[in-house]
Amino acid sequence: MGDARAQAKTVLSKAKELVKELVKNITLGFVFPRVFAFAAKDPVDARKVVFLESKQEEIPDSFRVLFDRMEVDPRFDVLYISLGRHRVSYLRYLGNCVEALRQIATARCVFLNDASDVVSCVSMRPETKVVQLWHACGAFKKWGMSTADLEFGGSRDQILQHPFYGNLSLVTVSSPEVVWAYAEAMVLEDRLDIIQPLGVSRTDVFFDEGFLSGARQRVQAVVPQVGDRKVMLYAPTFRGRVSKAIGPDRLDVEAFRMAFEGEYVLLVKHHPFVKDRPAIPSESASFAFDISDKVTIEDALIVADVCISDYSSLVFEYSLFERPMVFFAYDKEEYDDWRGFYYDYEDLTPGPVFKSNQPMIEYLKNVDTLFDKKRVVEFRKRFMSACDGRATDRIIEEVL
Known part of the structure; x- marks a missing residue:
């Protein structure tokens, strides 16, 4: 009896994973691109700048300095969007993704601080720049494609099926030394020119005497x-x-x-x-x-x-x-x-x-x-x- 229950749980778990994967393939491969394409019929708003966060509700540290600077700049209309991944229900998350894509479709610039299959699954407009600020400095533990086929990561085929970094315009890093690691992790070896050692925005506070004191x-x-x-x-x-x-x-x-x-x-x-x-x-x-x-x-x-x-x-x-x-x-x-x-x-x-x-x-x-x-x-x-x-x-x- 116990073995039968265990087997039933295993079958149910596998079925749930298959359904989840099917929904993911449909949303990323069909629904999200069409939502974006429909919204992109409107012209790009030269003032709109979107900061897109996948998980947390509040503005993350990796956005804060840049967000605060741009929010008070009269040249920009700044919008912060949190998708709520792992924080809200899956249906709510999908709804947040749809709304985010509608906003991104007419944005001048989109800032990210983490992997985003929601953004990478659409064909961005040439007028829109997508900037990956990332959420860490340097290059310590592996991530992205660098973990392919390790226990922590997925397979190469899984990573390439739904790329996270395919339509980026710029990746900012902390020094020239780590460009190679980001290129490997993001599968950008043939686009090294977009990985720029401009520094990490959030570290600016460490040079602000008022903040330090x-x-x-x-x-x-x-x-x-x-x-x-x-x-x-x-x-x-x-x-x-x-x-x-x-x-x-x-x-x-x-x-x-x-x-x-x-x-x-x-x-x-x-x-x-x-x-x-x-x-x-x-x-x-x-x-x-x-x-x-x-x-x-x-x-x-x-x-x-x-x-x-x-x-x-x-x-x-x-x-x-x-x-x-x-x-x-x-x-x-x-x-x-x-x-x-x-x-x-x-x-x-x-x-x-x-x-x-x-x-x-x-x-x-x-x-x-x-x-x-x-x-x-x-x-x-x-x-x-x-x-x-x-x-x-x-x-x-x-x-x-």
Whole structure:
């Protein structure tokens, strides 16, 4: 009886996947292109600029600086659209896609910050520019076509059936060094000229003295226990797939408390995809604080005296401050097999790599004398050379 039920569930699950794939093929191959073509009968509005976000409701950090700049510019009418993927019902999502395509069809420019099969499935008008700002700096863990046939990614055939980046006009990246990685991931090897190291717009805030000076006050408003103590930031990436993202729980928070309480506070910021986050031990409640939904990553990086991460691209942004960082990569081999890296991990990381807590704690106790700033400076020059506080200016000039 149990086997029969299990088999029935398997059959039902496969049937649901087939229906889902069929709906996807129909919407991307037939419905969306026709919605766009009908709306494109109207003339392009030379003032309309659309920022299209796939998932979150609020304007993401990767849009914020550019959006705010253009919103107050009288030359533009700026529109933000969130599709609500994985956040609203599937029918609501499809409706949002239809409305987005109607708006995009008459836009002068469309800004994206992630993969978008909704935009890539239509034939964009020559008057419209599609700009991929992306949501990360540098090139750390693999994505897109770079993960083809790895466990994390789909097959090459699946990726090519519904390309995400086929009709882009411009891709902005953080330095010339990473152009090749974006070309590989986006299947743009024959269009390298559209991948431009103009910088990453959102990093401009790290060169704004007013923004920098207010960061600690903003963090203290959320975590008053920071006081005048130094800040240790633990900001790991997620494990597993996006839809079921898991936050790592191997950092021994209590051991860190025993080693650093009084001198530091530990701020923990998990990836936004992680919804069920590991709890802070009650014994460490006055030392460690989960700020995942409370403090922006920009403010967290600004106030951090030292950063602990693993495979997160935020280390590229943190390198702008030329401060110590360490890498807690207890599952590096498994992660490499699962998703992979663009560079050799040990060669890439501008700080020591640890697989267990105690050696990492011992290093951090002596970080002032052991920190090799030269490695971070070289890392910054290699991967963040176009992030100098003027990226937004260059993007606007290039596009509009």
